[in-house]
Amino acid sequence: MSPTAERRLLTGWGRTAPSAAQLVRPSSPAQLDALVHGATRPLVARGLGRSYGDAAQAAGGTVIDVTGMSSVLGFNSTTGVLRVQGGASLDSVMRMLVPRGWFVPVTPGTRFVTLGGAIASDIHGKNHHVDGSFCSHVESLVLATPIGRVEVSPTNDPELFWATAGGMGLTGVVLEATLRMIPVETSWMLVDTERAADLDDCLDRMQKRDGEYRYSVAWVDCLARGRNLGRAVITRANHARIPDLSAAGHSAPERASSDRAASDRAATRIASRHLGRAGFDPLAFDPRVALNVPFVAPPGLLNTLSLSAFNEAWYRKAPRQVSTRPEPMASFFHPLDGVGAWNRLYGPRGFLQYQLVVPFGAEDTIRAVIEQLAGRRVASFLAVLKSFGPGNPGPLSFPIAGWTLALDLPAGQAGLSEVLDDLDEQVAEAGGRVYLAKDSRLRPELLASMYPRLDEWRAVRRRVDPDGLIASDLGRRLSLCEDPTGARTGDSATHGSQKREGHLGRLEPAR
Amino acid sequence: MNDATGMPQSAVVIGGTSEIAGALLQALVRRRLRRVVLAGRDEQALAKVAAHLQAAGAEQATVMAFDVTEVAGHAAFAGEAARALGQVDMVLVAAGILGEQSESETDPEAAARVLTTNQTGPAAAMVAFAAELRRQGHGRIVVLSSVAGIRVRQANFVYGASKAGLDGFAQGLSDSLAGSGVSVTIVRPGFVRTRMTAGMDPAPLATTAEAVAADIVRALERGSPVVWSPPAMRWIFAVLRVLPRSLWRRLPG
Numbered sequence: 169m170s171p172t173a174e175r176r177l178l179t180g181w182g183r184t185a186p187s188a189a190q191l192v193r194p195s196s197p198a199q200l201d202a203l204v205h206g207a208t209r210p211l212v213a214r215g216l217g218r219s220y221g222d223a224a225q226a227a228g229g230t231v232i233d234v235t236g237m238s239s240v241l242g243f244n245s246t247t248g249v250l251r252v253q254g255g256a257s258l259d260s261v262m263r264m265l266v267p268r269g270w271f272v273p274v275t276p277g278t279r280f281v282t283l284g285g286a287i288a289s290d291i292h293g294k295n296h297h298v299d300g301s302f303c304s305h306v307e308s309l310v311l312a313t314p315i316g317r318v319e320v321s322p323t324n325d326p327e328l329f330w331a332t333a334g335g336m337g338l339t340g341v342v343l344e345a346t347l348r349m350i351p352v353e354t355s356w357m358l359v360d361t362e363r364a365a366d367l368d369d370c371l372d373r374m375q376k377r378d379g380e381y382r383y384s385v386a387w388v389d390c391l392a393r394g395r396n397l398g399r400a401v402i403t404r405a406n407h408a409r410i411p412d413l414s415a416a417g418h419s420a421p422e423r424a425s426s427d428r429a430a431s432d433r434a435a436t437r438i439a440s441r442h443l444g445r446a447g448f449d450p451l452a453f454d455p456r457v458a459l460n461v462p463f464v465a466p467p468g469l470l471n472t473l474s475l476s477a478f479n480e481a482w483y484r485k486a487p488r489q490v491s492t493r494p495e496p497m498a499s500f501f502h503p504l505d506g507v508g509a510w511n512r513l514y515g516p517r518g519f520l521q522y523q524l525v526v527p528f529g530a531e532d533t534i535r536a537v538i539e540q541l542a543g544r545r546v547a548s549f550l551a552v553l554k555s556f557g558p559g560n561p562g563p564l565s566f567p568i569a570g571w572t573l574a575l576d577l578p579a580g581q582a583g584l585s586e587v588l589d590d591l592d593e594q595v596a597e598a599g600g601r602v603y604l605a606k607d608s609r610l611r612p613e614l615l616a617s618m619y620p621r622l623d624e625w626r627a628v629r630r631r632v633d634p635d636g637l638i639a640s641d642l643g644r645r646l647s648l649c650e651d652p653t654g655a656r657t658g659d660s661a662t663h664g665s666q667k668r669e670g671h672l673g674r675l676e677p678a679r
Numbered sequence: 680m681n682d683a684t685g686m687p688q689s690a691v692v693i694g695g696t697s698e699i700a701g702a703l704l705q706a707l708v709r710r711r712l713r714r715v716v717l718a719g720r721d722e723q724a725l726a727k728v729a730a731h732l733q734a735a736g737a738e739q740a741t742v743m744a745f746d747v748t749e750v751a752g753h754a755a756f757a758g759e760a761a762r763a764l765g766q767v768d769m770v771l772v773a774a775g776i777l778g779e780q781s782e783s784e785t786d787p788e789a790a791a792r793v794l795t796t797n798q799t800g801p802a803a804a805m806v807a808f809a810a811e812l813r814r815q816g817h818g819r820i821v822v823l824s825s826v827a828g829i830r831v832r833q834a835n836f837v838y839g840a841s842k843a844g845l846d847g848f849a850q851g852l853s854d855s856l857a858g859s860g861v862s863v864t865i866v867r868p869g870f871v872r873t874r875m876t877a878g879m880d881p882a883p884l885a886t887t888a889e890a891v892a893a894d895i896v897r898a899l900e901r902g903s904p905v906v907w908s909p910p911a912m913r914w915i916f917a918v919l920r921v922l923p924r925s926l927w928r929r930l931p932g
Binding site: 177185186187222227229517520580582585609611 | 684859897901902
């Protein structure tokens with residue numbers, strides 16, 4: 169029996185640029201195979217819809233909802249190797265395995281992503297400087313492609329494996345993945361929080377001591393100007409071990425000061441409220457959604473004024489000196505998951521996320537970005553700054569060694585697209601790039617300079633999708649799948665070859 | 680595809696020689712617009728517009744012969760334009776004539792010509808493209824209406840009535856497209872100094888094609904369904920719309 173299709177209007181998490189497609193939810197790999205194999209129109213897979221832009225949309229085509237295929241196929245509790253279907257969420261994996269002492273090797277800021285999406289975006293987390301990105305922990309994949317089902321691993325077909333890592337779902341649908349989980353003793357994190365007065369202070373503190381932590385991130389106030397430019401709250405953590413959660417709260421740190429001692433006492437009180445309880449399970453993992461945003465907020469709720477006030481409060485709330493406290497995994501990794509549908513707060517026009525990375529040495533570009541956004545009063549929620557370790561072999565995998573900065577920006581602000589276009593130029597110039605899983609507005613001409621191995625990726629992609637059947641709105645908007653002559657596009661299936669009168673060739677990016 | 684900031688990469692222009700259309704296309708080519716189909720009767724004039732767009736950075740600017748009053752061919756034309764572009768992100772409906780009011784008042788054919796060119800033809804073209812965009816699952820129709828259609832004045836009531844009809848049609852079409860991924864943006868400029876109004880005394884708040892284009896770009900960014908240009912027209916017409924008829928009739932111009 170074939171699954172029913174329904175015409176649906178879809179957007180990404182940012183709720184911008186909606187497009188309608190046939191949404192199909194296969195419930196078995198066989199049904200999925202049939203869909204991908206017999207495709208006559210552009211199609212792309214969609215998981216939980218957490219990509220900010222248009223990566224999981226295919227206007228006028230078919231969008232395959234993979235969440236109906238979310239079974240765990242096997243787990244080896246000695247090695248921590250997990251085999252799972254592509255539609256399973258990190259949330260379900262954590263709920264199953266954290267109580268057994270295993271955590272996902274990489275988690276983004278939300279648990280509500282699928283394994284397939286994690287691979288297609290080659291997601292990273294706060295531990296990139298130590299552990300790299302998601303696909304570095306994947307042992308093998310089963311892909312449904314227009315030429316049939318293929319099993320790929322970094323050894324049996326490194327080209328296709330790494331083209332899929334960060335390939336935005338354009339090399340096929342991830343049916344299954346086998347990955348290595350990491351062992352943990354508890355479901356708690358030992359979190360150090362500190363303030364940085366400005367950007368230099370922040371970068372300096374991160375450079376000096378990130379090595380001591382598996383997880384590190386800074387929340388930067390991009391609305392602060394002048395001597396406060398780039399002020400930040402840095403939170404860094406390691407997985408808490410059983411002794412860390414002993415009755416005394418947690419191990420007394422060496423770097424004690426009186427301030428420090430006071431905050432430690434407070435933290436101990438909080439911790440022991442949970443930890444001192446009889447029958448306390450150090451591996452318990454059952455995070456809840458505390459509240460839901462019930463409807464789309466009126467336009468302009470999140471503006472320069474309200475966001476400045478929020479950012480100010482966030483900064484003031486953080487301790488001046490390093491303070492250590494245990495925190496449940498969910499509140500450390502996924503604070504926003506506690507608020508359902510928080511994307512509605514941005515109102516009907518939605519929002520976009522701008523995430524860039526520049527190599528170490530290009531700190532001036534990070535400063536310039538923050539300066540220009542603050543200077544032009546572009547409203548932004550706290551930005552996330554972190555350092556990346558070395559990248560992996562994926563031609564479209566986002567992370568490279570350097571600094572990454574991510575900002576949520578209400579869409580529809582006057583002049584926003586021009587500001588971001590300017591920033592793109594500077595990022596590309598510095599040898600950096602923007603993250604495709606977040607993108608919703610990059611100028612296509614800059615893509616090849618940001619991802620110099622694009623043609624290599626296109627060639628591998630064509631191997632599994634010679635007729636250009638897999639296509640997304642993101643892919644079309646950025647001409648991702650098109651070779652430079654424009655001969656092959658994801659649209660060819662519906663529209664035939666394009667007529668190109670007056671073709672002047674590709675534009676050079678304006679400098 | 681339209682991006683998150685509302686900027687299109689491809690466009691079909693009906694009435695490609697319109698000065699407002701030309702100014703808007705130039706502004707959009709500076710952003711993301713790369714492929715354009717220019718439709719209209721005067722192919723030579725369209726070829727000039729096409730050359731300008733290519734000089735400004737458009738990769739493709741295709742001229743197609745098209746008479747907005749020949750509605751029988753509209754459906755086929757919409758299909759042809761869509762094939763030429765691959766994806767149609769924007770359809771700009773800019774065909775229109777002012778007509779000579781005194782002639783329109785006395786000559787039935789002249790009156791019908793204004794109404795067919797400004798209202799019947801463009802409405803039929805919108806129907807044809809709405810079907811195309813619906814199939815495609817996304818896209819935006821931008822239609823040039825006028826404040827003249829908000830409350831029709833005796834001084835230019837044939838033109839005003841044609842725009843009133845077009846504006847109402849576009850509003851209804853917009854509602855009928857809700858949930859389809861296709862949206863409609865209605866542009867209501869005041870007096871714009873162009874070839875169309877050459878030799879006329881400019882009305883208060885007279886504007887330019889470039890200023891109207893900038894207002895449209897801003898509306899695309901914000902996702903506004905209606906663009907008043909200049910924006911103050913919105914408030915002026917909020918008042919004029921409810922003015923007692925005895926007063927309205929006596930307004931100058």
